[in-house]
Amino acid sequence: MKNWIYITFVFLAHVSCSDKITKSENLDKSNIVFIITDDHAYQALSAYDDKVISTPNIDRLASEGMLFNKAFVTNSICSPSRAVALTGKFSHLNSVRDNLDVFDTTQVTFPKILRKHGYETAIYGKWHLKSNPIGFDYWEVLPDQGHYYHPEFLTSYGEVKTEGYVTDVITDKAIHYLETLRDRTKPFMLMYNHKAPHRQWWPSMQDLEAFKNRRIPVPESLFDDYKTKSRASIDAEMRIADHMALSADNKIAPELLEKLNYKEFLSWYEGAYLERFNRLTPEEQDQWIKVYGPINDDFEKINPKGKALTLWKFQRYMKDYLGVIKSVDRNVGRLLDYLDDNNLTQNTMVVYTSDQGFFLGEHGWFDKRFMYEESFRTPLLMRYPEKIKPNTINSDLVQNIDFAPTVLDIAGIDIPSEMQGQSLVPLFMDNKVDWRKALYYHYYEYPGIHMVKRHYGIRTKRYKLIRFYYDIEAWELYDLEKDPNEMQNIYNNPEYTEIQSKLHKQLEELRLYYKDSDSLNQMFINSDLKRLKQLENKT
Structure with missing residues (x-):
């Protein structure tokens, strides 16, 4: 009898312990997997458009979650876009306006905040911010752009060389973290960042x-x-x-x-x-x-x-571009399968986005930088079973300044007042939420590769107004309802006089709201000219 009682006690204790382990896997706070690819055009993702490619694994996030069909960036270029995602602030306030700037790691970022509130944080893949990652328990990142084949990685213990194809290697590292390294008593935030499909598009x-x-x-x-x-x-x-x-x-x-x-x-x-x-x-x-x-x-x-x-x-x-994306899709599928197989899907928000859009021949171009739609707009898919219904489509004007506030909101953490974005969580449950009516954009890297002029502008649901400046003074206006391909600049068209005037006023209001100004622009121009002269002297 005593033996039976002892065995029963041990069994109940084991069950109790198992319950604790299960709870530690699920926890009260949600896990977050944040996927950022590089230069992945929404036109090359079949959840948006299936004319050129099928991406069934990434599409799962749309069919099992929410697709944002009006998601945009604040500055369509790699390093600045990543700084915006981390800080929730525009380029003129987060230290990175172009690909030459070094990210100031002393400022507030969402990984740092998560870590302070009990999260374990990790990043694998592309970082591209020149300074070493801060606010992460684990990090292995590509130096600068990195290589498609047999890439090197920077780590806290030095540079390491790997064998294989970069998209596979990054995924291996991310899954190894989830399977072996992470502390299962803590919620996790994993940034799983791909080099692909960045130029020069070397497929596996x-x-x-x-x-x-x-x-x-x-x-x-x-x-x-x-x-x-x-x-x-x-x-x-x-x-x-x-x-x-x-x-x-x-x-x-x-x-x-x-x-x-x-x-x-x-x-x-x-x-x-x-x-x-x-x-x-x-x-x-x-x-x-x-x-x-x-x-x-x-x-x-x-x-x-x-x-x-x-x-x-x-x-x-x-x-070649689409061939590179095939590998991204396959590997995203591997990671999603891991979450499914390890009971992590229900309590994990998965975000898929790119650091900006990309021109796939539109206007005769490749690359990005411009405020035209193909460059300015970016894919954004989110799966979060606790709050997002499957097959949901959102048409609000959202932007990458919203990523950091959203992640913090999901984690139940107060959003710092210095962050300029808004949490997307209210949009998960009600598409009729009172939301922003216009977006602001500002691009700075000129003179520079691809020689796209400095410009800023405003986009509403229907219209887009752009000002090009520095060594040019020009305005462009587009009616996106009548001219979705942005072929007809209608600035100074008498039919749009009232609209034009209204957009100018809204643009200045947005610039004031986001703390941008002509005097700030001039300060940046002066510092950039000084930097350019220093670079010329070195060469």
Whole structure:
């Protein structure tokens, strides 16, 4: 009898302990997985548009959660966008306006706040903020842009070299953290950040021919003549026709370009191609040549010129870009499966976004930077079973300044007053919430690569007003309802006099609200000119 009582006591104690372990897995606070890709255009995500690619794993977050179809950034360029996501503040207040700025890690960020409130925090993948990550219990990040094949990682204990394809490696590290490293008595916040699909779009070996037999639809504005636009569009150096690299971007061997007497737009293009090719193992190089050798042969045979060359470059660009995204989708699926298999789905908010949008041939361009929709708008999907119903679509004007407040709200933590965004949580439950009526945008990196002029502007549900400045003074206005492709600049069109006046007033109100000003711009211009002079003296 005594033995029976003892066995019963031990069993109940074990059950009680098991309950505690289960509670420690689920906890009172929600876990957060924050996924940021690099340059992933919403047009290349089938939850938004299935014309060019199928992304079934990422689409799960839309079918099991919420898709935001009017999500935007504050400054469409890599480093600044990441600083905005961390701080909830615009570029002019968070220390990073362009890709040369170093992130000030002493300022308030949502990982730091989460950590103070009992969360364990980790980041794997792309960081791209020049200073080392602060506010993370675990971190392994790519130096600067990082490499697609056999990448190096910076860690708290030095630089480490890895084998494999970067998207797979980052996912391996993230899953290893979840499976082995994390403290299961704490809620976690994992930033799972991909290099892909950043230029120059080197697909994994298994995806080299994923789009071989596909003809990618050509956007209507591929041959935009910028007739009604300002000089800013004409001067930008991001046209597929003129500025895309046949070598580094389109994978044409430098020796073939020399044979065809083709001169690349920038001198470093061919060297960049060779550097990346030489990172491959001999076996990978053989596989690469088997795929791209015939492409090179075909290019030599047809030797396209003029519009034919632009169309050829567009198809090659898109096939590699989409091939890179195939790997992202597959690996996001691996991570979501891990959450499912380990009972972490119900109590984990998963966010999928990109640091900005990207031009996929629209207006003849690749890259981003402009306030036009394809660059300004970004994918945003959120799954959070506790608060978001499956297959929900939101059409409010949301922005990446809202990410930090949202994460803190989910964690039940007060949002610091210095954060300029708003929590998206009210939108999870009621699409009729009184929400912002306009967005503000400001881009600074000029002079710089791609030579996109400095500009700022306002976007409402229907209209967009942009001011280009610095070595130009120009305004553009678009009616997004009548002209969604932004082909007709209607600034000074008499039919829009009243609208134009109203937008100017709203823009100044937004600038005041977000603490931006012309005097601040001039201060930045002066400091940037000084920095540019210092760089010129060094070279």
